[in-house]
Amino acid sequence: MTEPYTEGVPIADTKAPEGPIEKRWETRRFTAKLVNPANKRKLTVIVVGTGLAGGSAAATLAELGYNVKSYCYQDSPRRAHSIAAQGGINAAKNYRGDGDSVHRLFYDTVKGGDFRSRESNVRRLAEISVEIIDQCVAQGVPFAREYGGLLDTRSFGGAQVSRTFYARGQTGQQLLLGAYQALERQIAAGKVEMNARHEMLDLIVVDGRARGIVVRDMVTGEISTEFADAVVLASGGYGNVFFLSTNAKGCNVTATWRAHRRGALFANPCYTQIHPTCIPVSGDHQSKLTLMSESLRNDGRVWVPVAAGDSRAPGDIPEAERDYYLERIYPAFGNLVPRDIASRAAKNVCDEGRGAGPGGLGVYLDFADAIARLGRDAVEAKYGNLFEMYERITGENPYEVPMRIYPAVHYTMGGLWVDYDLRSTIPGLFVIGEANFSDHGANRLGASALMQGLADGYFVLPATVGDYLADGPFPAVSATDPEAVEARDGVESRITRLLAVDGDRTPDSFHRELGRIMWEYCGMERTDEGLRKAIALIRDLRAEFWTRIKVPGTDEELNQQLEKAGRIADFFELAELMCVDALHRTESCGGHFRAESQTADGEALRDDEHFAYAAAWEFTGTGEPPVLHREDLTFEYVHPTQRSYK
Amino acid sequence: MKLTLRIWRQKGRDGKGRMVTYTLDDVSPDMSFLEMLDVLNERLILSGEEPVAFDHDCREGICGMCGMVINGVAHGPERATTTCQLHMRHFSDGDTIDIEPWRSAAFPVIKDLVVDRSAFDSIIQAGGFITAPTGAAPEAHATPVPKPDADAAFEAATCIGCGACVAACPNGSGMLFTAAKITHLGLLPQGQPERYSRVVDMIDAHDEAGFGGCTNIGECTAVCPKGIPLETISHLNRDYLSATAGGKHPE
Numbered sequence: 001m002t003e004p005y006t007e008g009v010p011i012a013d014t015k016a017p018e019g020p021i022e023k024r025w026e027t028r029r030f031t032a033k034l035v036n037p038a039n040k041r042k043l044t045v046i047v048v049g050t051g052l053a054g055g056s057a058a059a060t061l062a063e064l065g066y067n068v069k070s071y072c073y074q075d076s077p078r079r080a081h082s083i084a085a086q087g088g089i090n091a092a093k094n095y096r097g098d099g100d101s102v103h104r105l106f107y108d109t110v111k112g113g114d115f116r117s118r119e120s121n122v123r124r125l126a127e128i129s130v131e132i133i134d135q136c137v138a139q140g141v142p143f144a145r146e147y148g149g150l151l152d153t154r155s156f157g158g159a160q161v162s163r164t165f166y167a168r169g170q171t172g173q174q175l176l177l178g179a180y181q182a183l184e185r186q187i188a189a190g191k192v193e194m195n196a197r198h199e200m201l202d203l204i205v206v207d208g209r210a211r212g213i214v215v216r217d218m219v220t221g222e223i224s225t226e227f228a229d230a231v232v233l234a235s236g237g238y239g240n241v242f243f244l245s246t247n248a249k250g251c252n253v254t255a256t257w258r259a260h261r262r263g264a265l266f267a268n269p270c271y272t273q274i275h276p277t278c279i280p281v282s283g284d285h286q287s288k289l290t291l292m293s294e295s296l297r298n299d300g301r302v303w304v305p306v307a308a309g310d311s312r313a314p315g316d317i318p319e320a321e322r323d324y325y326l327e328r329i330y331p332a333f334g335n336l337v338p339r340d341i342a343s344r345a346a347k348n349v350c351d352e353g354r355g356a357g358p359g360g361l362g363v364y365l366d367f368a369d370a371i372a373r374l375g376r377d378a379v380e381a382k383y384g385n386l387f388e389m390y391e392r393i394t395g396e397n398p399y400e401v402p403m404r405i406y407p408a409v410h411y412t413m414g415g416l417w418v419d420y421d422l423r424s425t426i427p428g429l430f431v432i433g434e435a436n437f438s439d440h441g442a443n444r445l446g447a448s449a450l451m452q453g454l455a456d457g458y459f460v461l462p463a464t465v466g467d468y469l470a471d472g473p474f475p476a477v478s479a480t481d482p483e484a485v486e487a488r489d490g491v492e493s494r495i496t497r498l499l500a501v502d503g504d505r506t507p508d509s510f511h512r513e514l515g516r517i518m519w520e521y522c523g524m525e526r527t528d529e530g531l532r533k534a535i536a537l538i539r540d541l542r543a544e545f546w547t548r549i550k551v552p553g554t555d556e557e558l559n560q561q562l563e564k565a566g567r568i569a570d571f572f573e574l575a576e577l578m579c580v581d582a583l584h585r586t587e588s589c590g591g592h593f594r595a596e597s598q599t600a601d602g603e604a605l606r607d608d609e610h611f612a613y614a615a616a617w618e619f620t621g622t623g624e625p626p627v628l629h630r631e632d633l634t635f636e637y638v639h640p641t642q643r644s645y646k
Numbered sequence: 647m648k649l650t651l652r653i654w655r656q657k658g659r660d661g662k663g664r665m666v667t668y669t670l671d672d673v674s675p676d677m678s679f680l681e682m683l684d685v686l687n688e689r690l691i692l693s694g695e696e697p698v699a700f701d702h703d704c705r706e707g708i709c710g711m712c713g714m715v716i717n718g719v720a721h722g723p724e725r726a727t728t729t730c731q732l733h734m735r736h737f738s739d740g741d742t743i744d745i746e747p748w749r750s751a752a753f754p755v756i757k758d759l760v761v762d763r764s765a766f767d768s769i770i771q772a773g774g775f776i777t778a779p780t781g782a783a784p785e786a787h788a789t790p791v792p793k794p795d796a797d798a799a800f801e802a803a804t805c806i807g808c809g810a811c812v813a814a815c816p817n818g819s820g821m822l823f824t825a826a827k828i829t830h831l832g833l834l835p836q837g838q839p840e841r842y843s844r845v846v847d848m849i850d851a852h853d854e855a856g857f858g859g860c861t862n863i864g865e866c867t868a869v870c871p872k873g874i875p876l877e878t879i880s881h882l883n884r885d886y887l888s889a890t891a892g893g894k895h896p897e
């Protein structure tokens with residue numbers, strides 16, 4: 001195979017202001033043009049998504065005076081996938097006086113991202129983190145508190161400071177309900193038009209500017225075109241390309257992929273975060289994977305049998321025949337090594353035939369020592385709800401039998417490319433939250449996605465959208481404009497085509513098969529050979545999809561199989577781009593491990609000389625080679641070092 | 647294991663529904679209830695029949711999207727468990743299982759097991775928030791919150807808005823849902839300025855949306871997957887009385 005992509009011109013300007021890094025966000029806010037209040041009332045912004053990013057953005061834009069049209073595929077904005085986040089949200093408040101600061105959070109995030117993120121953005125994120133906590137407390141988010149009534153924090157994901165704010169194991173739920181309530185207040189005030197059970201199926205670009213979307217009413221099947229002065233995508237991540245992931249079942253790439261097809265560059269699609277502590281697959285019926293909070297690794301010890309093929313019950317395996325492999329390989333960090341390292345180590349021991357449980361795809365997470373040391377009550381106080389959830393799903397009691405865990409796809413760092421203003425390469429199209437690529441580089445730190453979603457939605461976007469809109473007013477657009485007609489016709493004919501195939505395979509059967517290809521070849525470990533094979537397999541499967549898919553029912557009703565089939569069709573195209581991106585990046589970095597690029601002792605080997613850039617891909621046609629545009633990354637404040645956890 | 651399923655099928659809002667019987671003979675005890683329905687749907691699609699429509703998303707018991715009445719009980723036989731977290735090991739080989747949608751005047755059926763719960767959103771719109779414009783917030787530590795209040799507010803705030811309380815209530819009341827939000831916000835210092843207008847406005851919206859009145863039967867809390875206690879309704883009643891009798895509400 002020749003190289004499946006071509007080189008394009010580099011990205012010259014990210015619009016980050018010059019000058020000392022701690023002044024850049026202030027500078028940008030000052031230079032941003034303002035829209036006067038009377039004009040805001042005449043302007044409309046479409047926001048797709050009601051998670052932390054979209055919910056907070058829609059509420060804030062409405063407060064500022066804009067008219068907002070908001071969309072989500074669930075039956076209520078309160079159910080966006082953000083609701084499922086458990087662990088917490090980072091903020092550089094330094095309430096503990098343990099040496100935290102904005103600069104340290106900035107530093108940790110750039111380093112944690114394995115030096116593949118943009119310094120200016122990350123610095124801004126760290127700065128805004130403190131305001132987020134103030135905002136959420138004012139909204140009534142019931143964060144955990146200490147006896148003195150002040151906010152409690154914990155250290156999370158191997159951070160050396162205690163900067164993670166939390167609400168039991170339901171931080172995402174509480175933060176999202178805060179944003180949702182602010183959004184409902186604006187709906188009641190008539191500033192937000194809420195469209196739940198509506199799915200965006202295309203972007204409308206007129207005269208080079210994003211001016212609207214094509215949506216399907218998921219209850220009636222009606223297709224409509226909706227217009228605005230700017231469009232914001234807050235549609236979340238694309239982890240479900242793997243079929244099995246910790247994401248909600250409906251999470252999809254359609255909104256961002258359709259924008260990509262319309263000209264928005266897609267950056268670093270191969271950067272996927274695989275979380276080490278999830279409940280293993282129990283059978284072919286498995287429909288999703290459940291995350292067990294990372295905090296379990298604070299007290300649980302990870303092990304597998306020393307001998308391959310040892311099928312004894314864990315209690316029958318004597319101490320001497322157990323391999324506490326994380327403690328053995330990484331004596332300095334032990335069970336607390338970062339997510340990517342813990343995940344790959346689990347894969348390696350399972351590949352050696354030493355995995356636990358059905359299919360040998362699991363490792364033990366054992367609390368026997370913790371129970372002996374702290375007592376059962378103390379362990380229960382700390383992890384009781386997690387143990388209960390585990391037992392509910394597996395039917396096993398983790399106080400008596402060690403838990404079994406296995407890595408699962410959890411988060412996607414890649415997404416639509418955005419500049420410092422969170423603007424994509426299509427003027428008027430902004431992208432926020434997990435849907436963009438901006439702040440986490442090649443690996444995201446625990447408790448930083450919630451922070452980013454809310455920073456984007458409450459603080460960054462409301463400031464930068466105004467700067468764009470101040471250039472208006474833009475010419476009026478309507479459903480009869482040729483661009484709108486073309487987009488709408490495209491959506492309709494695709495739906496007609498999906499229904500017309502009437503083949504013999506279900507949407508889920510294709511999705512599962514695509515997921516298996518991605519997990520095998522574009523998962524925890526990637527190779528040149530494997531990725532090339534995956535690209536060929538994906539193309540074949542995509543062709544088969546369009547001749548054998550069976551979608552029952554019609555397009556004029558609630559049709560969940562039709563929704564699925566449309567999302568899978570887009571996943572196929574994304575999957576190919578992910579493999580191309582993974583193939584071209586011959587270094588290992590963060591969540592991307594290339595078997596060809598490792599140190600003598602099997603650790604990831606980054607290649608700063610050739611790969612210190614973000615890869616932004618341009619769409620040229622389905623199955624056609626995409627064009628690579630590089631955004632060079634420069635590090636003025638945090639100097640690249642190789643990570644070491646030994 | 648082998649199961650007989652009797653499932654409510656209804657084409658659309660105005661369609662006339664009926665129970666339809668299906669059998670499945672390859673159900674694994676490790677499956678979740680929704681995975682069992684996935685298996686049924688795969689088979690229905692391939693045999694040219696309409697798959698069963700049901701709402702779900704997170705499948706982790708937190709988004710509140712799933713919900714069915716299983717053998718007459720909202721979310722099925724396990725206490726404090728959403729439908730998506732219910733596993734087939736709680737059923738036995740040869741069982742017959744009845745599966746129906748939430749039934750309530752305020753939640754019209756859209757199709758099969760899918761209902762319209764937007765009435766819940768309208769209750770929140772009426773006052774289920776704290777007015778706190780972005781960017782105007784005081785420093786978070788400016789107002790300490792006693793831990794017991796913070797913890798109790800959190801307990802009430804864990805409501806996932808699934809609607810099981812309404813489905814279980816013989817009156818079709820949404821009072822547990824409404825009370826959970828009033829308790830959450832009313833226990834926090836930030837929630838005080840709007841405390842009394844909130845309770846009156848939310849109860850008005852509750853009644854307008856077509857929910858029935860609360861007569862303290864307690865079926866709601868028995869099926870609540872988050873165990874929201876009946877005391878939250880007492881809290882709501884106290885606030886409502888203060889607001890209306892004590893003249894704290896402007897009206």
Ligand SMILES: Cc1cc2nc3c(=O)[nH]c(=O)nc-3n(C[C@H](O)[C@H](O)[C@H](O)COP(=O)(O)OP(=O)(O)OC[C@H]3O[C@@H](n4cnc5c(N)ncnc54)[C@H](O)[C@@H]3O)c2cc1C
Pocket residue numbers: 048049050051052053054071072073074077079080081082083084085086087088089171172198199200201234235236237246247248251252254255291410411432433434435446447448449450451453
């Ligand atoms: C199990 C789990 C636990 C996690 N725990 C943590 C944690 O402890 N800390 C942390 O920082 N991060 C955590 N994360 C990550 C974090 O939750 C997410 O990255 C974040 O919530 C994403 O927010 P978002 O607003 O970008 O998107 P989402 O919350 O995913 O929202 C997407 C929105 O877009 C809408 N949408 C999508 N496609 C369309 C379409 N085509 N048309 C219309 N609407 C559409 C959806 O309806 C939804 O409203 C966790 C993730 C998982 C899976």
Ligand code: FES
Pocket residue numbers: 701702703704705706707708709710711712713728729730731
């Ligand atoms: S699917 Fe989210 S609670 Fe059941």
